[in-house]
Amino acid sequence: MTRAKTLRRLAAALALTLAFASPAAAERIAREAAAEELQTIPLYSMLAKHYPAVYAQVLDGLVQGINGGRPHKAMVADLNAVVVQLVAQQTPKANIENTLAVLKLTREQAKVTLARDPAGCLSILGVRQYDIAAVRALPEDLTQREMSVMTKLLEQTALAPEAPAVRINEKALEAIAMDAYDQLSDDRLRVAFGEIGGDPAKANDPLSQTAFCEFSIAMFDILLAMPPIEGAQNFRALNALGEAAATP
Numbered sequence: 653m654t655r656a657k658t659l660r661r662l663a664a665a666l667a668l669t670l671a672f673a674s675p676a677a678a679e680r681i682a683r684e685a686a687a688e689e690l691q692t693i694p695l696y697s698m699l700a701k702h703y704p705a706v707y708a709q710v711l712d713g714l715v716q717g718i719n720g721g722r723p724h725k726a727m728v729a730d731l732n733a734v735v736v737q738l739v740a741q742q743t744p745k746a747n748i749e750n751t752l753a754v755l756k757l758t759r760e761q762a763k764v765t766l767a768r769d770p771a772g773c774l775s776i777l778g779v780r781q782y783d784i785a786a787v788r789a790l791p792e793d794l795t796q797r798e799m800s801v802m803t804k805l806l807e808q809t810a811l812a813p814e815a816p817a818v819r820i821n822e823k824a825l826e827a828i829a830m831d832a833y834d835q836l837s838d839d840r841l842r843v844a845f846g847e848i849g850g851d852p853a854k855a856n857d858p859l860s861q862t863a864f865c866e867f868s869i870a871m872f873d874i875l876l877a878m879p880p881i882e883g884a885q886n887f888r889a890l891n892a893l894g895e896a897a898a899t900p
Contacts, residue, residue: 683715686715687700694800695799695803699738702806706738710731713727713730713734742806742813746808746814752880752884755876757798758872759873761790761794765786765865766862769786772789773786774861774865817889828874832874833867833870835866844857845863850864850867875887
């Protein structure tokens with residue numbers, strides 16, 4: 653199943669791109685100058701206000717990475733992981749509006765990525781290691797929308813967190829999963845999905861990767877077809893179930 657943490661790739665790359673685009677990129681960047689640049693982006697301005705420890709970690713990583721000559725790709729992946737962890741922690745506290753916004757965004761990102769890169773789709777869903785190439789290939793409008801959605805979610809969970817979701821009823825989960833399975837577009841995909849037992853860690857070829865991605869998108873469609881409160885609550889419950897399964 654998809655989990656809350658699977659849904660977010662916050663584009664720390666934007667801040668880094670600004671720094672690298674400057675003629676002064678070869679010079680050592682001061683922490684104050686980096687902070688001034690970083691806080692022109694609403695996401696990081698919000699982090700500085702509501703999550704100062706995380707913001708400081710991101711800022712320090714940015715400055716140290718640039719001054720240490722770290723590769724752009726490696727730096728982005730490291731900084732992104734810090735923010736992704738925060739979002740994973742906060743998403744269970746998201747309200748109905750922000751939960752649905754994440755659900756809709758992830759569905760669109762997964763559909764766009766699946767069309768050209770099944771393995772990248774698993775990364776977008778968060779069930780495969782973060783793949784910066786898959787994220788960079790997303791259309792600009794989806795990247796910008798993600799920044800907006802995550803900024804709103806993190807601000808809301810800092811100021812007015814919702815109570816944790818109740819775990820989804822097993823019969824309700826089975827009904828949603830079976831409906832999604834039936835919606836797979838090809839008999840071969842259903843066979844491939846069965847062969848991996850619905851486990852994305854076992855999806856090591858394009859057919860099984862496509863099967864899992866289509867299954868996830870079908871689940872999103874089912875949830876979005878429900879009344880908004882019911883769909884959002886079920887999505888939060890599914891995320892809570894995934895988080896619990898991932899906890900030793």
